[in-house]
Amino acid sequence: MLPCPHIVLSEQAGSFGRGSPSFVIADWLSPRFFLMRNALKHKRGISPSPSGNRSFEPAQTPASSLPSLRQAAASCKACDLWKTATQTVFGEGSSHAHIMMVGEQPGDLEDRTGRPFVGPAGKLLDQALSEAGIDRSDVYVTNVVKHFKWSPAERGKRRIHKKPRDSDIQACRPWLDAELAVVKPKILVCLGATAAQSLLGKEFRVSRQRGQIIESPLAPHVVATVHPSSILRAQDDESRHSQMQAFVQDLKHIAQLIKKK
Numbered sequence: 001m002l003p004c005p006h007i008v009l010s011e012q013a014g015s016f017g018r019g020s021p022s023f024v025i026a027d028w029l030s031p032r033f034f035l036m037r038n039a040l041k042h043k044r045g046i047s048p049s050p051s052g053n054r055s056f057e058p059a060q061t062p063a064s065s066l067p068s069l070r071q072a073a074a075s076c077k078a079c080d081l082w083k084t085a086t087q088t089v090f091g092e093g094s095s096h097a098h099i100m101m102v103g104e105q106p107g108d109l110e111d112r113t114g115r116p117f118v119g120p121a122g123k124l125l126d127q128a129l130s131e132a133g134i135d136r137s138d139v140y141v142t143n144v145v146k147h148f149k150w151s152p153a154e155r156g157k158r159r160i161h162k163k164p165r166d167s168d169i170q171a172c173r174p175w176l177d178a179e180l181a182v183v184k185p186k187i188l189v190c191l192g193a194t195a196a197q198s199l200l201g202k203e204f205r206v207s208r209q210r211g212q213i214i215e216s217p218l219a220p221h222v223v224a225t226v227h228p229s230s231i232l233r234a235q236d237d238e239s240r241h242s243q244m245q246a247f248v249q250d251l252k253h254i255a256q257l258i259k260k261k
């Protein structure tokens, strides 16, 4: 039998602990659970975790709500990013939200506060949502990676954002799948290339395909646009303004989809 991909990932990530997403979430992601359980039976006793934890059973309590997922994710060590970050930054919003927006990873302020999209990019997102007529309480925000990846600045104490590797994204994917399974958004919005390519494939180009409705099993409507942080990096006010207008326009189309639901 082929091992479940999440077992392979967990092995690569060096974690078979109860806090890893593959285990906590598996109870109710049933197809994955059965694959995993069969693979575990096959593997048990052969591949102990580096930490020496040989208790490979899935968590006893099904993580079927956002609070329980958030609590479980707080102790996740399925990849190395937890070592240098302050805390897990889980998604935030209502489990009844019609829209889920997915970015790349938490930034410096998100890492310190433990909340997604509270930094400058989050504030710009809030402004754009308001201009597009989307009720912020109808949006669940999260990231494909839940820990802040950074490197120290050459001078000073600043922490510089570092792009997550594919292996980081894959290790963290079960948490995002779990959020999707609980929230069941009508519209999934990928913010930026990292989120779009991790959810829609490596060939996806936000520059060419932004705003298009993409067929996907992830949600009835899936669409990608830029990450608001890219607007903050615009070279001058004029270009920042035009990028913001284009972003708001994408969000207005999303608002129309919500009205049609």
Ligand code: SF4
Binding pocket: 073, 076, 077, 078, 079, 080, 081, 082, 088, 145, 146, 147, 168, 171, 172, 173, 175
């Ligand atoms: S980035 Fe994701 S998979 Fe890696 S330790 Fe954090 S929560 Fe776990």
